[in-house]
Amino acid sequence: MKTKAFIKKYTMVIALCVVFILFAVLTGGRLLYPQNLSNLLLQNAYVLVMACGMLLCILTGGNIDLSVGSTVCLIGAIAAQLLAMGMNSILVILLCLVLSVIIGVWQGFWIGNIHIPPFICTLAGMFLFRGLGRAILGSKTIAINNKTFLNIFASYINVPGLDGGEKKWSAFVVGIIIAVLLLVNTARSRAQKAKKGYKQIPAASEFGKIIAIDVLLLYYTWKLTNYKGIPVMALWVLAVVLIYAFITSKTAFGRYFYAVGGNEKATRLSGINTERVYFLAYTSMSLLAGLSGLLMAARIGSVNGDTGNSFEMDAIGSCFIGGASAYGGSGTVPGIMVGAILLGVINQGMSIIGLDNNWQYVVKGAVLLVAVIFDVVSNHKTGKAG
Amino acid sequence: MADLILEMKNITKEFPGVKALDNVNLKVERGEIHALVGENGAGKSTLMNVLSGTYPFGSYTGDIVYNGKVCQFKTLHDSETEGIVIIHQELALIPELSIGENMFLGNERKGRLGIDWDRTYHEAETHMKQVGLKEEATTLIKDIGTGKQQLVEIAKALSKQVKLLILDEPTSSLNEEDARMLLDLLLQFKKEGMTSIIISHKLNEIAYVADKITVIRDGATIETIDNSDRNINEERIIQGMVGRELSDRYPSREHKISDRIGMEVKNWTVHHPLYTEKKVVDGVSFNVHRGEIVGFSGLQGAGRTELAMSIFGRSYGTDISGEVLIDGVPKTLKTAREAIEAGLAYVTEDRKGNGLILTESIAKNITMSRLEKVCSKGIIDVDKENAVAEDYREKLRTKTPSVQQNVGNLSGGNQQKVLLSKWMFADPEVLILDEPTRGIDVGAKYEIYCIMNDLVAQGKSVVMISSEMPELLGMCDRIYVMNEGKMIAEMPAAEATQEKIMAAILQSDK
Ligand SMILES: Nc1ncnc2c1ncn2[C@@H]1O[C@H](COP(=O)(O)OP(=O)(O)OP(=O)(O)O)[C@@H](O)[C@H]1O
Ligand SMILES: [Mg+2]
Numbered sequence: 001m002k003t004k005a006f007i008k009k010y011t012m013v014i015a016l017c018v019v020f021i022l023f024a025v026l027t028g029g030r031l032l033y034p035q036n037l038s039n040l041l042l043q044n045a046y047v048l049v050m051a052c053g054m055l056l057c058i059l060t061g062g063n064i065d066l067s068v069g070s071t072v073c074l075i076g077a078i079a080a081q082l083l084a085m086g087m088n089s090i091l092v093i094l095l096c097l098v099l100s101v102i103i104g105v106w107q108g109f110w111i112g113n114i115h116i117p118p119f120i121c122t123l124a125g126m127f128l129f130r131g132l133g134r135a136i137l138g139s140k141t142i143a144i145n146n147k148t149f150l151n152i153f154a155s156y157i158n159v160p161g162l163d164g165g166e167k168k169w170s171a172f173v174v175g176i177i178i179a180v181l182l183l184v185n186t187a188r189s190r191a192q193k194a195k196k197g198y199k200q201i202p203a204a205s206e207f208g209k210i211i212a213i214d215v216l217l218l219y220y221t222w223k224l225t226n227y228k229g230i231p232v233m234a235l236w237v238l239a240v241v242l243i244y245a246f247i248t249s250k251t252a253f254g255r256y257f258y259a260v261g262g263n264e265k266a267t268r269l270s271g272i273n274t275e276r277v278y279f280l281a282y283t284s285m286s287l288l289a290g291l292s293g294l295l296m297a298a299r300i301g302s303v304n305g306d307t308g309n310s311f312e313m314d315a316i317g318s319c320f321i322g323g324a325s326a327y328g329g330s331g332t333v334p335g336i337m338v339g340a341i342l343l344g345v346i347n348q349g350m351s352i353i354g355l356d357n358n359w360q361y362v363v364k365g366a367v368l369l370v371a372v373i374f375d376v377v378s379n380h381k382t383g384k385a386g
Numbered sequence: 387m388a389d390l391i392l393e394m395k396n397i398t399k400e401f402p403g404v405k406a407l408d409n410v411n412l413k414v415e416r417g418e419i420h421a422l423v424g425e426n427g428a429g430k431s432t433l434m435n436v437l438s439g440t441y442p443f444g445s446y447t448g449d450i451v452y453n454g455k456v457c458q459f460k461t462l463h464d465s466e467t468e469g470i471v472i473i474h475q476e477l478a479l480i481p482e483l484s485i486g487e488n489m490f491l492g493n494e495r496k497g498r499l500g501i502d503w504d505r506t507y508h509e510a511e512t513h514m515k516q517v518g519l520k521e522e523a524t525t526l527i528k529d530i531g532t533g534k535q536q537l538v539e540i541a542k543a544l545s546k547q548v549k550l551l552i553l554d555e556p557t558s559s560l561n562e563e564d565a566r567m568l569l570d571l572l573l574q575f576k577k578e579g580m581t582s583i584i585i586s587h588k589l590n591e592i593a594y595v596a597d598k599i600t601v602i603r604d605g606a607t608i609e610t611i612d613n614s615d616r617n618i619n620e621e622r623i624i625q626g627m628v629g630r631e632l633s634d635r636y637p638s639r640e641h642k643i644s645d646r647i648g649m650e651v652k653n654w655t656v657h658h659p660l661y662t663e664k665k666v667v668d669g670v671s672f673n674v675h676r677g678e679i680v681g682f683s684g685l686q687g688a689g690r691t692e693l694a695m696s697i698f699g700r701s702y703g704t705d706i707s708g709e710v711l712i713d714g715v716p717k718t719l720k721t722a723r724e725a726i727e728a729g730l731a732y733v734t735e736d737r738k739g740n741g742l743i744l745t746e747s748i749a750k751n752i753t754m755s756r757l758e759k760v761c762s763k764g765i766i767d768v769d770k771e772n773a774v775a776e777d778y779r780e781k782l783r784t785k786t787p788s789v790q791q792n793v794g795n796l797s798g799g800n801q802q803k804v805l806l807s808k809w810m811f812a813d814p815e816v817l818i819l820d821e822p823t824r825g826i827d828v829g830a831k832y833e834i835y836c837i838m839n840d841l842v843a844q845g846k847s848v849v850m851i852s853s854e855m856p857e858l859l860g861m862c863d864r865i866y867v868m869n870e871g872k873m874i875a876e877m878p879a880a881e882a883t884q885e886k887i888m889a890a891i892l893q894s895d896k
Contacts, residue, residue, distance in 0.1 A: 252761045
């Protein structure tokens with residue numbers, strides 16, 4: 001019974017481990033090369049970022065945002081053009097983020113206040129923004145050469161003195177610090193709970209979890225130490241993920257997204273402004289899509305009309321693989337991170353093996369379907385009202 | 387040897403963390419009306435769901451012997467082919483479809499090409515006649531009242547060649563007249579040889595209609611009481627249900643009504659949200675003092691719920707006019723939020739649709755309308771939230787393994803308690819209760835009445851909308867009577883009687 005519950009709770013984590021080991025073997029260990037592990041994060045940065053925003057949309061009732069891939073293209077195109085015109089890079093970044101918010105307000109207004117079905121509204125956005133992006137690019141590929149811009153998003157952290165040599169020690173130092181902080185923090189919160197006499201999760205399982213995370217963290221930062229150190233992009237991703245994890249799990253504001261997805265009428269009668277919830281879900285989504293546009297532009301170093309193509313599918317897929325309910329009302333940031341990484345590992349693994357692009361799609365589709373089937377079936381078995 | 391149509395032997399059913407049924411036995415004779423009674427969460431609905439195959443064979447242990455043979459129903463369909471039809475606690479009709487379409491949903495009358503609509507409507511009308519439902523078969527479900535909807539459910543059962551009809555709290559949302567009609571219908575079917583099992587918390591109905599009464603408590607059969615001579619004492623049933631004697635149905639209270647008026651509504655008019663020329667509430671005025679319980683009586687569709695919801699942040703209707711004063715101060719309550727902040731709370735009659743998030747935990751539901759009370763700077767203090775929920779669980783004796791349980795997994799009556807907890811947590815000055823004791827057992831009713839008394843003792847105002855006249859008479863200080871959107875009478879409860887209220891309604895109909 002206990003192991004069953006454990007397996008159920010951590011299905012996707014277990015699946016991730018299995019897939020990871022599978023590809024590690026299939027690639028003859030090449031997946032574990034420091035460079036590949038570092039790239040795993042960089043190549044999926046946009047998915048991780050956008051999945052956070054997509055989660056909020058999906059929470060409100062399985063609503064998705066189809067326009068994010070196009071928003072990536074549009075914002076990337078604007079950034080590239082402005083930089084090419086010689087504008088200050090900080091100004092460009094701020095301007096682009098403001099523009100993404102405006103795009104979000106545009107969509108959020110129609111969806112939240114005028115009650116246009118999200119699917120249709122964002123489908124329209126998908127065409128609109130893609131078209132605008134291509135028009136701005138003039139059907140060309142525009143390269144980005146602005147050093148500051150590239151540094152802000154796509155460089156590596158370099159601490160003088162620590163990172164002079166082959167090994168970038170700063171990465172490992174950061175890993176150790178975070179690992180210790182996690183441990184200390186858990187111990188402290190347990191002590192506090194004990195003092196107030198609140199119920200506790202058994203120490204073994206709570207510390208077991210933290211130690212597992214710590215070990216992975218140390219392993220990963222050690223790999224980064226061996227390859228250029230901590231990428232700045234990781235910090236951006238981390239910031240977004242932490243903020244969204246915090247909002248969804250700890251704040252009243254985050255709770256409202258779950259409530260709307262669970263029962264919109266009851267939520268409205270509880271005095272919660274449900275229109276605003278929709279509005280903000282889509283506004284935040286576009287902001288993150290815009291940020292992803294900048295990350296993408298910097299990482300690739302250029303923008304063209306196909307930039308961001310089908311990114312929406314990766315973001316949506318990660319959420320559903322990561323356990324967000326297609327009916328809304330349930331899903332967590334850690335969950336969808338696992339989903340996103342799972343997709344990422346599959347992508348990366350298949351690329352290293354050299355599997356044909358077409359087959360990569362087939363595999364991704366199959367994984368998505370299996371994950372969702374599993375979710376639906378297992379929830380029915382426990383009699384969860386849906 | 388009695389002729390048993392059904393025998394359920396040693397039925398045990400577990401949910402994660404809850405043993406809902408523990409070796410339950412039930413014997414039903416052919417042609418009788420058998421009542422199942424018990425407190426909220428006793429396991430009545432679960433037992434019937436086991437019988438009907440809603441919980442498939444294999445998910446429980448024990449035997450179901452029907453017509454002398456052991457049955458293993460895997461789906462609802464399996465039991466229906468044997469003539470067992472269940473009408474669930476919550477009506478399962480589709481509002482946007484017609485009566486006829488609903489009746490044959492999943493059981494369509496097929497012609498050569500698709501559905502034979504003529505036959506569908508013809509047969510629908512035959513069954514409707516059997517239950518005495520005077521409507522067109524093409525009328526949409528959403529356009530008829532709950533009483534008639536309940537009749538549609540029964541007509542639907544008849545269309546399935548029912549031999550054993552199970553009704554899970556069929557009268558909980560009906561007014562007395564409709565309820566009586568339904569019970570008489572059952573008695574008539576009984577004469578025609580049908581067997582029924584009825585679950586109800588209304589003991590007077592049980593006493594009126596049942597031949598035998600089986601009492602279930604905490605997932606186990608306590609006893610089966612014979613009532614073939616129809617003279618059982620209600621106290622006798624209660625004793626079996628709660629395991630102790632309950633001397634009074636209504637807790638006594640000191641009537642300390644303040645001169646200050648908690649809420650006053652003047653000339654309130656509300657139009658229907660779709661048919662905007664129709665007035666659902668028409669020039670209604672009323673008030674409730676601090677420390678007073680005011681009751682609203684009336685038939686189904688009198689506009690009481692609409693009145694309450696439109697006052698509560700304009701949550702119903704269009705083109706609303708009139709004045710609301712809270713504690714003497716005029717307020718424009720344009721959203722539910724504003725209403726809550728002004729000290730108003732509305733406990734809905736439709737707990738699943740408008741009240742609760744079934745997929746969320748008890749704790750999260752309770753804090754929803756006033757989340758800021760367990761927050762600091764927008765961050766939820768989960769420990770505090772759980773402590774609050776735990777507190778209400780104890781106060782209202784909600785039956786659940788933990789406050790982390792999803793509300794959807796609770797029995798109907800316990801869901802109602804969570805809903806009440808939610809609005810008590812909002813700490814209102816004026817509490818509007820819409821059918822607060824619907825589907826609640828006698829013991830829990832008493833507790834809810836006590837809570838109402840507590841609130842008014844603290845100087846708050848309570849408005850109770852109820853279709854159960856004895857409850858209004860027993861609890862209120864004053865009673866308003868509404869009919870067809872208009873306020874037609876007001877009387878002190880001390881002078882009111884059921885006859886007076888009915889007379890007022892009939893008079894206004896003329
Ligand atoms: N799906 C479920 N998961 C977990 N527990 C459940 C589930 N369904 C019912 N229960 C539990 O089983 C018990 C019996 O519930 P049931 O609905 O049969 O009660 P009931 O007698 O019909 O009560 P009421 O009069 O309130 O309708 C309750 O404690 C309830 O919480
Ligand atoms: Mg029940």
